[in-house]
Amino acid sequence: MPRRRSTWGSNTDAGGGYRRLRYWADEHDGRGYVRHSKTIKGTRRQGDEELARLRVAHSQDRPVPTVRQAYETWWLPEARAKVAAGKLTERTLVNYQSRWTAHVEPALGSMPVTDVRPRVIRDWLQGMSAGVANHSLVMLRQVLDMCVLYECIDTNPARETIPSSVRAETLERDKTVYDLEAMTGALEAARGTAAYVPAVLCGIGSCRVGEALGVRCDEVEAVEANGMTVAVVPVTRQVDRDGRVSERLKTAGSERVVVIPEPWSLDVLEAARRDAPGGWLTPDGVGGPLSGLAFNVAWRKAVDGAGLTRIPLRNLRNSWRTIMRWELGMPEDMLEKLMGHAGGGVSAAYYDRPRAEYFADVVSKAWLARREAE
Known part of the structure; x- marks a missing residue:
């Protein structure tokens, strides 16, 4: 199904001349700033116009989650669901949580996700061993991927190129093999x-x-x-x-x-x-x-x-x-x-x-x- 996205919401064809709009808003119903869905009858342009109206009405009340809030609200529930579905082992989840507790949360947990920039990540990785840096970066990438999915940030800074000075010292794993x-x-x-x-x-x-x-x-x-x-x-x-x-x-x-x-x-x-x-x-x-x-x-x-x-x-x-x-x-x-x-x-x-x-x-x-x- 063709889909048209913006940095704030989405406008997709629902069939039969209908459009499905998804957007973020605080409807003051006690749930806070959450994702909403609305179906209207009309053309794509009419869907865009309605989405623009909704953005004007709701975009200003959007809070920026911290890295910790993103982990607890989105990443952890999804990881637990994967374990229940057999797509992730319990032991792997424990390993991820250990990385979070030991290395990611103490340094970055309280930081708003919009403040996590490539330079911040580079400075955070400095001094870590190769194994710790790799594992910690994987954990952070997954959490920030959820922030991209839920449109809190446009791109994942943890997936951008890490400067070679850091990559060479901390991120390269030993790839030596025997003949x-x-x-x-x-x-x-x-x-x-x-x-x-x-x-x-x-x-x-x-x-x-x-x-x-x-x-x-x-x-x-x-x-x-x-x-x-x-x-x-x-x-x-x-x-x-x-x-x-x-x-x-x-x-x-x-x-x-x-x-x-x-x-x-x-x-x-x-x-x-x-x-x-x-x-x-x-x-x-x-x-x-x-x-x-x-x-x-x-x-x-x-x-x-x-x-x-x-x-x-x-x-x-x-x-x-x-x-x-x-x-x-x-x-x-x-x-x-x-x-x-x-x-x-x-x-x-x-x-x-x-x-x-x-x-x-x-x-x-x-x-x-x-x-x-x-």
Whole structure:
């Protein structure tokens, strides 16, 4: 349906010669300055004229919300609705709220949204670490997006270009990845530690960090493929940095199987045969799964202790993608499916829900071809 907007309201075709007008006003009915809708019979021009009259009558009573009011009035209710609808995990909401409480609200909460300018944002980000700056800026962007939606501001200043001096120091995340040689060396350094098996699942199997920690021993299966014993590992849940288990993955498409080739598959299968407390493939020793925090600590100690270059755990998955595409030559559409991405087009339709045996076949062939070429 065609829509015509102004900076104050909207005038849309409602069908049958009618126009639907939406605008902001305080009708003094106890609700305050809220969004209203009005349907009139007439042309677009007549709708514009009525909208202009309404603006004259009501635009001057428009209060400017603070960043805190925008968060509490619009962002938080919508986020909670997304959790209820299954579009956002409870844990993700908790993370967003933590960012708000720790970094956004203390500095910007009491500021009118019209006063949040790019320079204010730049000064606010100065001195933050890369991770904190990125997460805090994402939170602020989402809150101010709601202010644009409800026409409190015309554009979102948090989406404008941040000066390079700030971006270089605070906003760039470490994008370093391993090639196969470096990956092999780092995994060997982690062998025998709590970080080894989950690092294999990430760096050799494409798991996200939380996914690698959520596997149970009885779910791992040995499959013979082209003369190679691979470990087929289902990804159905994830564990957060504090060790909390969630049966909901990042996206619906994230539920999949990953395939670990030899020699790492033999270690994963051996770990699955152990009588670990709680039945977790990566146990914490007291009946639960290893937490993301403990995984990170073990990874840091192992790799740093060996004098090797250490990359962030999240980059192991990126390294897997790089290795599989550029060193093993696997096709993009297959890699997308192995990573739990939805994909699109004919290829995605062809690879839709392939059997575990099919994944085992193509992955084992890719690794065998690599070894034959060495």
